[in-house]
Amino acid sequence: xxxxxxxxxxxxxxxxxxxxxxxxxxxxxxxxxxxxxxxxxxxxxxxxxxxxxxxxxxxxxxxxxxxxxxxxxxxxxxxxxxxxxxxxxxxxxxxxxxxxxxxxxxxxxxxxxxxxxxxxxxxxxxxxxxxxxxxxxxxxxxxxxxxxxxxxxxxxxxxxxxxxxxxxxxxxxxxxxxxxxxxxxxxxxxxxxxxxxxxxxxxxxxxxxxxxxxxxxxxxxxxxxxxxxxxxxxxxxxxxxxxxxxxxxxxxxxxxxxxxxxxxxxxxxxxxxxxxxxxxxxxxxxxxxxxxxxxxxxxxxxxxxxxxxxxxxxxxxxxxxxxxxxxxxxxxxxxxxxxxxxxxxxxxxxxxxxxxxxxxxxxxxxxxxxxxxxxxxxxxxxxxxxxxxxxxxxxxxxxxxxxxxxxxxxxxxxx
Numbered sequence: 001x002x003x004x005x006x007x008x009x010x011x012x013x014x015x016x017x018x019x020x021x022x023x024x025x026x027x028x029x030x031x032x033x034x035x036x037x038x039x040x041x042x043x044x045x046x047x048x049x050x051x052x053x054x055x056x057x058x059x060x061x062x063x064x065x066x067x068x069x070x071x072x073x074x075x076x077x078x079x080x081x082x083x084x085x086x087x088x089x090x091x092x093x094x095x096x097x098x099x100x101x102x103x104x105x106x107x108x109x110x111x112x113x114x115x116x117x118x119x120x121x122x123x124x125x126x127x128x129x130x131x132x133x134x135x136x137x138x139x140x141x142x143x144x145x146x147x148x149x150x151x152x153x154x155x156x157x158x159x160x161x162x163x164x165x166x167x168x169x170x171x172x173x174x175x176x177x178x179x180x181x182x183x184x185x186x187x188x189x190x191x192x193x194x195x196x197x198x199x200x201x202x203x204x205x206x207x208x209x210x211x212x213x214x215x216x217x218x219x220x221x222x223x224x225x226x227x228x229x230x231x232x233x234x235x236x237x238x239x240x241x242x243x244x245x246x247x248x249x250x251x252x253x254x255x256x257x258x259x260x261x262x263x264x265x266x267x268x269x270x271x272x273x274x275x276x277x278x279x280x281x282x283x284x285x286x287x288x289x290x291x292x293x294x295x296x297x298x299x300x301x302x303x304x305x306x307x308x309x310x311x312x313x314x315x316x317x318x319x320x321x322x323x324x325x326x327x328x329x330x331x332x333x334x335x336x337x338x339x340x341x342x343x344x345x346x347x348x349x350x351x352x353x354x355x356x357x358x359x360x361x362x363x364x365x366x367x368x369x370x371x372x373x374x375x376x377x378x379x380x381x382x383x384x385x386x387x388x389x390x391x392x393x394x395x396x397x398x399x400x401x402x403x404x405x406x407x408x409x410x411x412x413x414x415x
Contacts, residue, residue, distance in 0.1 A: 001038060002037075002038050002039055002040065003036075003037060003038050004036075004037040004038075004039075005036045005037065006033070006034065006035045006036065006037065007033070007034045008031065008032070008033050008034075009031070009032040009033075010029070010030070010031045010032075011029065011030045011031075012027070012028070012029040012030075013026075013027070013028055013029075014026070014027055015027075019062075021064065022062045022063060022064040023062070023063055023064065024060075024061075024062055025059075025060070025061050025062075025063070025074075026058070026059075026060050027057075027058065027059040027060075028057070028058045029055075029056070029057045029058075030054075030055065030056055031053075031054075031055040032052070032053070032054055032055075033051075033052065033053040033055075034050070034051070034052050035048055035050070035051040035052075035084075036048060036049060036050055036051075041249050041259065044088055044089065044249075044257055045088070045089040046086065046087075046088050046089075047086070047087045047088075047089070048084065048085065048086050048087075049085050049087065050084075050085055051082065051083065051084035051085065051086075052082065052083050052084075053080060053081070053082040053083075054080065054081050054082075055078075055079070055080040056077075056078070056079045056080075057076070057077065057078045057079075058076070058077045059074060059075070059076045059077075060074055060075055061073065061074025061075075062074065067116070068115065068116040069113065069114070069115055069116070070113065070114040071111070071112070071113040071114075072110075072111065072112055072113075073109075073110070073111040074109070074110055074111070075107075075108065075109050075110075076106070076107070076108040076109075076110070077106070077107055078104070078105065078106040078107075079103075079104070079105050079106075080102075080103070080104045081101075081102075081103050082100070082101065082102050082103070083100075083101050084099070084100045084101075085097070085098070085099050085100075086098045086100070086201075088256075088257065088258075095142075095143040096140055096141065096142055096143070096256055096257075096258075097140070097141040097143070098138065098139070098140045098141070098201055099138060099139050100136065100137075100138045100201060101136070101137045101138070102134065102135065102136045102198075102199065103134070103135045103136075104132070104133070104134050104135075105132070105133045106130065106131070106132040106133075106196075107130070107131045107132075108128060108129060108130045108131070109128070109129050110126070110127065110128035110129070111126065111127055111128075112124070112125065112126030112127075112173065113125055113126070114177075119179075120178060120179040120180075121176070121177070121178050121179075122176065122177040122178075123175070123176055124173065124174065124175040124176065124177070124189065125172075125173070125174055126172060126173035126174075126191075127170065127171075127172050127173075128170070128171045128172070129168075129169070129170050130167075130168070130169045130170075130171070130194060130196075131166070131167070131168050132166065132167045132168075132196040133164070133165070133166045133167075134164070134165050134166075134167075134196065134197075134198050134199065135162070135163070135164045136161070136162035136163065136164075136198075136199040137162045138160070138161045138162045138199070138201055139159065139160050139161070140159045140160075140161065140201065140202070140254070140256070142159070142254070142256065159202075159203055159254060161199070161200075161201065161202055161203050161207050162199055162207075163199070163207070163208075165197065165198070165199070165208060167194075167196040167197060167211055169194035169196075169211065169213075171191070171192040171193055171194050172191065172192055173189065173190070173191040173192075174189070174190050174191070175187060175188055175189030175190065175191075176188050183223065183224040183225070183228070184221070184222070184223045184224070185221065185222045185223075186219075186220070186221050187218075187219070187220055187221075187222070188217075188218070188219045189216075189217070189218050190215070190216070190217050191215075191216050192213065192214065192215050192216070193213065193214040193216070194211060194212075194213055194214075195211060195212045195213075195245065196211050197209050197210045197211045197212075197245075198261070200252075200258070200260050200261055201258060201259070202252040202253060202254060202256070202258055202260065203252075203253055203254060204253070205253065206252055206253055206260055206262075206303075209245060209261045209262060209263055210243050210263050211243065212241060212242065212243045212244045212245045212263065213241070213242045213243065214239055214240065214241050214242070215239070215240045215242075216237065216238070216239045216240075217237065217238045217239075218235060218236070218237045219235070219236050219237075220233065220234050220235030220236065221233070221234045221235075229278065229279040230276075230277070230278050230279070231275075231276065231277040231278075232274070232275070232276050233274070233275040233276075234272070234273075234274055234275075235272060235273050235274075236271070236272040237269070237270065237271060237272070238268070238269070238270045239268070239269040239270070240266070240267075240268055241264075241266070241267045241268070241269070242265075242266055243263040243264070243265065243266075244263065244264040244267050245261050245262075245263060245264075246261065246262050246263070246264050246300070246302070246386050247259060247260070247261045248260065248262070248385070248386045248387065250302070250304040250305075250339075251304045251305035252305065253305065262302040264297055264299070264300035264341075265297075265298070265299030265300060265301070266297075266298045266299045267295070267296065267297045267298060267299075267300065267346055268294075268295070268296060268298055269293060269294070269295040269346070269349070270293075270294050270295075271291060271292045271293035271294055271295075272291070272292055273289065273290060273291035273292070274289070274290055275287075275288075275289045276288055276289075283360055283361045283362070283363070284358075284359070284360050284361075285357075285358070285359040285360075286356075286357070286358055286359075287355075287356070287357045287359075288354065288355065288356035288357070289354050289355050289356075290352070290353075290354035291352070291353050291354060292351065292352060293349055293350070293351060293352075293353070294351060295345060295346040295349035296343065296344065296345055296346060297341060297342055297343065297344050297345075297346060298342065298343075299342050300340075300341045300342050300344065301338055301339060301340040301341065301342060302338070302339055303336045303337070303338055303339070304336070304337055304339055305336060305337070318387055318389060319339055319341075319387045319388065319389065320387065320388035320389050320390075321339050321340055321341035321344065321387075321388055322339070322340040322341075323337060323338075323339055324337045324338040324339070324340075325337075341386070341388060344383075344388055345382070345383055346383075347382070347383040347384055347385055347386060347392075348382060348383070348384060349382060350379040350380045350381065350382040350396075351380050351382075352378075352379065352380040353377075353378065353379040353380070354377070354378060355375060355376065355377040355378070356375070356376050357373060357374070357375040357376075358373065358374050359371065359372070359373040360372050360373075366409055367409040367410065368406065368407060368408055368409050369406075369407050370404065370405065370406050370407075371403075371404075371405045371407065372402070372403070372404050372405075373402065373403050374400070374401070374402040374403075375400070375401055375402075376398060376399070376400050377398065377399050378396070378397065378398040378399075379396065379397060380396045381393065381394060381395055381396045382394055
């Protein structure tokens with residue numbers, strides 16, 4: 001009985017005006033969302049009878065580019081109001097009915113410039129200030145035992161949660177580019193990023209979660225050879241993520257099964273990639289891309305309310321991570337148990353991934369053409385969730401597809 005019935009209305013516009021010394025760009029946008037769906041995370045029936053969101057954003061910026069200087073400055077405004085109802089059915093144990101009204105406002109100012117110190121050497125610098133305010137009014141009704149028919153006949157326990165939090169962050173970007181020749185370039189960049197914290201749909205001490213921050217270093221080279229017929233791009237990267245936001249299902253402080261966002265202390269992503277594009281002839285093109293990514297949690301642990309079946313959360317165990325030992329005689333929900341996933345690979349981050357494409361063009365006598373291309377994409381095994389149970393481990397895969405395209409003379413139409 002799973003279903004999804006979602007509607008989205010979007011409006012956006014772009015205005016560009018040449019002021020002489022710079023180009024002024026204005027980007028207003030509006031989005032309305034209406035959701036209604038049911039799914040089964042962790043085997044529990046999760047229903048959203050109705051949820052709506054109204055979102056407004058405006059970005060304004062000035063920018064210009066000359067031979068020795070490229071620059072942009074701007075500001076950003078975002079406002080979103082939501083109303084949602086969510087029902088989680090846990091069978092004979094208990095059921096939850098939650099109501100949530102979050103309101104998010106974000107303001108930012110930013111600027112970036114690339115300065116050419118010589119004809120072949122450039123410096124890059126950028127700065128952004130972000131101020132974000134999040135407000136939430138929420139209430140959770142708990143039915144014990146499960147919902148009768150109708151549910152209004154049963155007394156409910158009411159838990160209110162929410163509040164107001166503000167987040168401020170200054171992030172930056174710095175780098176350098178050097179042309180070794182008109183067709184060969186080296187670059188090195190360092191940058192930081194920020195994602196605000198927020199509220200969970202429960203009470204303290206897990207009612208809120210903190211911002212996540214990333215520091216990223218990239219070093220690489222862009223190259224063209226044989227008059228542009230061969231392109232070779234190389235890149236190495238190292239990212240450090242602090243307090244990464246992890247959304248997963250667990251027992252909250254009230255003993256309810258809940259979708260909670262925790263902060264993983266620290267994680268690290270390091271690797272390299274290569275991209276090659278070769279024109280084998282005027283009608284044959286070969287492209288391939290391969291990336292190695294070693295992504296691991298160096299420090300990732302979280303607390304959950306103690307449940308039944310000894311040190312197992314459910315039966316069978318719903319986590320492959322190390323589980324703390326509760327005190328003898330502990331009963332359901334009577335104390336907190338620590339789950340430690342440090343050293344685990346980050347989900348949805350295969351160690352190896354890539355793609356390869358071959359394309360051949362047949363030129364016909366009337367200036368039309370037929371193009372054939374075939375692509376292979378692949379990824380090594382990877383985890384799909386934060387519980388690290390066998391069913392969340394996806395095998396390596398490869399996909400193959402091919403296209404045959406006829407283009408009319410002058411590319412007037414194609415099929």
